[in-house]
Amino acid sequence: MKVAVLSFAHVHSATYIELLRDRSDVDLITTDPDAPPGDPMRGKALADELGVTYRASYEEVLAERPRAVIVTSENTRHRQLVEQAAAAGAHVLCEKPIATTEDDAHAMIDACEQAGVSLMTAYPVRFHPAFTALRHTLAGGSLGSLLSVHGVNNSSAPGLDRPWFADPALAGGGAIMDHTVHIADLLDVLLDGEQPAQVYAVANTLLTRGGADQQEVESAGLLTLTYARGLVATIDCSWSHPPSHPTWGGLTLTCIGDRALIEFDAFPPLLDGYDAAQAGPRWEHATIDLDAAMLDSFLAAARTGRRAHPDGETGTRTLQTVLAAYESLRTRQPVVTGTTAWPLPHFEQGPAGPLFQRGDPPG
CATH class of the missing domain: 3.40.50.720 (NAD(P)-binding Rossmann-like Domain)
Structure with a gap:
């Protein structure tokens, strides 16, 4: 093919x-x-x-x-x-x-x-067998009613090697645009497509402080998602790993029910030690190749003509969470998902450095 x-x-x-x-x-x-x-x-x-x-x-x-x-x-x-x-x-x-x-x-x-x-x-992380097990555990009822979910998707700043990630005209935003969507997709799976009733976000540019060209997009973000059923989820989507970190990034999910707690780590280390050649710590991962698993699914769908998943509608639902987060940054208020248009993010300089986004774009 x-x-x-x-x-x-x-x-x-x-x-x-x-x-x-x-x-x-x-x-x-x-x-x-x-x-x-x-x-x-x-x-x-x-x-x-x-x-x-x-x-x-x-x-x-x-x-x-x-x-x-x-x-x-x-x-x-x-x-x-x-x-x-x-x-x-x-x-x-x-x-x-x-x-x-x-x-x-x-x-x-x-x-x-x-x-x-x-x-x-x-969205390769949804193909992780441990996440499938988490989903089955939740569906089977042993976790009880889901009360809260805490998701973390952190990495080094991709703009260090690929400058367009820090260019709003090409990336559309910063860490919130880049990293919210993976966790939002896992929530989409666990909640069968249910959208949050409200999204509240805070962000700053402190983690990539440098020249003015590095402060056009946010480098750290935290979203709080509130659902009609009472569930509260948080998403830490920051570019918080320094370039010297032994791994480029990571993703974890903690699900708290009224009967039990489950923690999911998409990229756990197999070996943790010191690498003399690199003069620093080294981790060897113990996980399947999630990109390969995703490609397997995509190619099978292309070969047979069946609908591929996660589809475009899934991608749009997760995007709506991102857009609501940017509107929340602009207004400093919780935002109902899917009800607002989103302008390109911008930041203003405060006495302690770059502040959360505020107000309407200049001009």
Whole structure:
């Protein structure tokens, strides 16, 4: 089956390429025409390093009629590439977040439905067997009624290597846009798609304080989600790992019921020790390859023509939580999900450094 990767902008693109390259059932083609000139992590230079076929443009790739396409571009470019792929008859896996506006997300869903192809959102953590066990435990009743959930998705700042993550025009936001959605997807699974009644958010730029160009987006965020049933969930979505941290990131979920408590860690270390060559600690992970599991599901759906999950509607629901969080930052008030339009975030300088977002954008 012919599969294409469109853009190498996202940090996950190289991982997907390596996994697809090594599959005997995949004929892989790639392109990254928006790559900055001379960037060794982008464009033909990366394709040559990984040993994969490269084309000069999106149009050339789609002219070869791939059956499946993976979009790993900058966030605000998702819509254009998804619509192009759908028009070419390809099933689409789109990197998260699905988009940065609801209008774009709905347009992508409509384009894929009209073309008769699947649109899948890249949420690999839901494929973890331990999360499946957590879901079954909750459904089986041994946890009792779910009272609260605390989710943490932290990492190093991706903008250190990929500057577009800190550019609102390309990323749509900062840590809230980047990391809220993984936890929001797990909540979506556990709660069967139920949306929070209210979202309240706080954020700052303190973790990436440096030049003015590093303070355009938030680097730390905390969301509180309140559901009609009385459940309260929190999401720590901060870029709080320093570059020297032994792991790039991590994701945990703590579920508290009236009978028991369950903790889920998506990336637990197998070995914890000291690496003399690197002069620092080292962890070896004890987990399945979640990206590979997600790709397996996507390719199976593309091959058979069945609907892929998590789908575009799932991606849109999680995006709504993000957009409500940004509106909460603007108003400093809890926001009802899905009722407000969201302007690009901005920050103002206070006496102690960058403050939470406030007020309407200047001009």
